[in-house]
Amino acid sequence: MRIVVVGATGHVGGYLVPRLVRAGHEVVAVSRGQREPYRADEAWASVERVDLDREAEDAAGTFGQRIAALDPDVVVDMICFSRASAEQLVDAVRGRVSMLVSCGSIWSRGILTEVPGTEDAPLNGWGAYGTGKAELEAYLLEQSAAGGVPATVIDPGHISGPGWHVINPAGNLDPAVWERLAFGEQLILPDEGLGLLHHVHADDVAQLFQLAIDRPEHAAGNAFFAVSARALTLRGFAEAAAGWFGREARLGYIPLSEYGSAAGEEHARTTAEHVSRSHAMSIEKGSRMLGYSPAYSSLQATREAVEWLNDHGTFSRPLPFA
Numbered sequence: 508m509r510i511v512v513v514g515a516t517g518h519v520g521g522y523l524v525p526r527l528v529r530a531g532h533e534v535v536a537v538s539r540g541q542r543e544p545y546r547a548d549e550a551w552a553s554v555e556r557v558d559l560d561r562e563a564e565d566a567a568g569t570f571g572q573r574i575a576a577l578d579p580d581v582v583v584d585m586i587c588f589s590r591a592s593a594e595q596l597v598d599a600v601r602g603r604v605s606m607l608v609s610c611g612s613i614w615s616r617g618i619l620t621e622v623p624g625t626e627d628a629p630l631n632g633w634g635a636y637g638t639g640k641a642e643l644e645a646y647l648l649e650q651s652a653a654g655g656v657p658a659t660v661i662d663p664g665h666i667s668g669p670g671w672h673v674i675n676p677a678g679n680l681d682p683a684v685w686e687r688l689a690f691g692e693q694l695i696l697p698d699e700g701l702g703l704l705h706h707v708h709a710d711d712v713a714q715l716f717q718l719a720i721d722r723p724e725h726a727a728g729n730a731f732f733a734v735s736a737r738a739l740t741l742r743g744f745a746e747a748a749a750g751w752f753g754r755e756a757r758l759g760y761i762p763l764s765e766y767g768s769a770a771g772e773e774h775a776r777t778t779a780e781h782v783s784r785s786h787a788m789s790i791e792k793g794s795r796m797l798g799y800s801p802a803y804s805s806l807q808a809t810r811e812a813v814e815w816l817n818d819h820g821t822f823s824r825p826l827p828f829a
């Protein structure tokens with residue numbers, strides 16, 4: 508099949524595009540062309556690259572037509588953030604493609620009533636990002652059910668992997684958190700450290716996208732959570748991460764509302780975004796309907812990311828992995 512991947516060179520695309528090439532597909536990779544793929548792979552040599560700015564084309568009302576003109580059988584949309592943007596694409600490819608697989612987020616859901624959350628949990632995400640993802644998911648699945656473009660939404664958790672910063676045991680991106688754990692220094696966590704984080708390795712997200720493309724009869728009209736098998740508590744994550752360095756975590760606690768005094772305001776805001784959701788999602792639907800089987804646990808995915816950062820001199824002190 509000819510598969511157009513919009514936002515192809517990022518964290519997920521870096522794994523998905525080589526997977527699709529190896530499966531025998533003809534792949535067209537769309538991006539602004541501002542960066543090389545996160546992962547070098549010989550598969551990129553046989554990929555057609557198209558430079559295009561989705562935001563600018565969206566604003567001009569030409570994005571959908573640009574994608575349709577690439578003549579895809581399947582479109583993978585990795586960078587859709589609003590219903591309007593999804594509508595423009597659907598209107599342009601209706602009747603011309605067999606499937607659209609779009610990237611959502613577990614943040615399309617807000618507070619969960621039951622955990623682990625399942626895909627039928629209400630689309631009650633908040634903030635511009637969560638609301639946009641909720642609205643585009645609702646729209647894509649409704650129009651698919653109504654006989655429009657067969658569509659699937661893949662909702663990842665915190666995407667982790669080698670090459671970028673991942674959400675740490677304090678629920679933010681401060682690299683110093685890893686250093687504190689590695690050198691036996693105290694780490695302050697919000698509340699009792701019982702907030703939840705649900706990571707996923709980028710290659711496992713790619714696996715689920717590929718499965719959806721391979722099994723359209725099961726995937727169309729459905730959303731699937733792309734997460735690891737189990738979520739982490741902040742506290743358990745901190746203790747496990749300290750163990751990577753042969754240490755026990757030295758933890759302290761303060762209320763989330765005061766966390767800025769311990770973590771700095773910017774990192775505390777990121778922490779609050781995660782802890783206030785405390786998502787833990789189920790992979791049962793993806794496993795049952797598509798055969799999704801994540802290769803990485805949350806700890807394996809995050810450890811690989813931190814080892815990569817360490818190997819590439821990201822920390823102010825090299826971390827002494829045991």
Ligand SMILES: NC(=O)c1ccc[n+]([C@@H]2O[C@H](COP(=O)([O-])OP(=O)(O)OC[C@H]3O[C@@H](n4cnc5c(N)ncnc54)[C@H](OP(=O)(O)O)[C@@H]3O)[C@@H](O)[C@H]2O)c1
Nearest residue numbers: 514515516517518519538539540541542560561562665666
């Ligand atoms: N990060 C997370 O933990 C997380 C969690 C849940 C869901 N998600 C979702 O995952 C998706 C992002 O996937 P990712 O992490 O693989 O992406 P990413 O690493 O941020 O890469 C983005 C890709 O899109 C391209 N791009 C960015 N802006 C563009 C534009 N205006 N026009 C055309 N191409 C553009 C980039 O290449 P150029 O820069 O060269 O254009 C790159 O190929 C989003 O839908 C996000 O909401 C992320």
